[in-house]
Amino acid sequence: MADSTDSSSVLHHKAHDLLNLIEALNHSGSRLEDQFWEDQLNQTVQLLLDDVDSLILEQLLDYLATTSQSDLYDILASLIESIAESAVLSHQGQDYHVLLVTAPITTWTRYQLPEGILSHTQHEKLLSLVKDYASPQAKVALLGQLLSFDQLPKSFAQTQALCKQLGQLALAAQPATIEIDQRDDGINLLADTKFIVSAIAVPVGSPLFAWQQQSDPVQAMRCAQEQWQIQCEAILSTMFAGCQSHYLPPNGYFYNNRMSDKYMRPLALKAAVQWLATVMHKEPKDLTATIARCGDHHTEEFRIGLSVQDQKEILYGCVWPIFSKEEVDLSSPHYQDNATEIQNLLTELGVESILFLAGLFTPEFCDDCEAPSFPTTEGELQHPYLPEDLHFTPDALH
Structure with a gap:
């Protein structure tokens, strides 16, 4: 477990109280003691939920995630969700x-x-x-x-x-x-x-x-x-x-x-490929998909940049999020081969030019519109832009 003595000093005092209770529960050695700490936690979480404007719970979860305290994070997240819903x-x-x-x-x-x-x-x-x-x-x-x-x-x-x-x-x-x-x-x-x-x-x-x-x-x-x-x-x-x-x-x-x-991950990629091919008057085989792993310390998402073959500019992109570290941990029973799944899906859609970039990229966003940047075939993250004279608003059917 990570040492939280110094870095936790930025937390709200109510978050400190909650953190102490979670740590006590994590060290409990019996079901009866578990129940005691769970009752204390339930009361404390409920008091924080009563304040609609409070973000203390979200801030504490962010702290536990960034300090790699996954055991405490899992306990708290499960508890908060069960009470909040x-x-x-x-x-x-x-x-x-x-x-x-x-x-x-x-x-x-x-x-x-x-x-x-x-x-x-x-x-x-x-x-x-x-x-x-x-x-x-x-x-x-x-x-x-x-x-x-x-x-x-x-x-x-x-x-x-x-x-x-x-x-x-x-x-x-x-x-x-x-x-x-x-x-x-x-x-x-x-x-x-x-x-x-x-x-x-x-x-x-x-x-x-x-x-x-x-x-x-x-x-x-x-x-x-x-x-x-x-x-x-x-x-x-x-x-x-x-x-x-x-x-x-x-x-x-x-x-x-x-x-x-x-369920949304493959649907979003399907929609991106087929829509871009349609508005560019191209076939999916004319597109290039460049894929990069992105995250601060480990793979948090795959970003797929879409361009027309033999052109450098990224026209569109799609984010394939990762929902847990276990999903990309080869030693985990919950490991998912997302890279192969993405490649197979692109192939099924008709995309023939598929490039995986090596290494881990820091996820970048546009300062103005906050849109994610997507990888180019030259190994850079770039803001996607469609040609200015292109009509790219989807037609209304409903």
């Missing part, structure tokens, strides 16, 4: 457990992605679908719009605030009319995740999902997930016309965030 609310004299639930839709298109505002009919059908997916005792509220990543809560405290808001609406059987900021940044994404967001509230001690009450819960869960994809696609097919989409089943907020991230 849930709440205990009282209604008519009874206590309810509330879970913030999402059902991600990973999608890509050659056109423009839909905004995600649900019609009354779509909302009612999705609400009924989530109710069927949940246990019979559950009360459900569902947002009237699909959210993009940049519309999701920006902090743990905001995540729990949304959980409580939706949970209260579910218990009161009121429409989920929560104002969510609309994206208005002029960016036309070709691949993104849209989230169906809901809250499921059940009496304390009751199951959340319908399959939990079946004699073979795993088989019942698989059947429910298959039906979800079929039924959800039927409800939203008109909204996602012209898109290739995958409908992930409902699950806890943070778990499904990670699952959607993994």
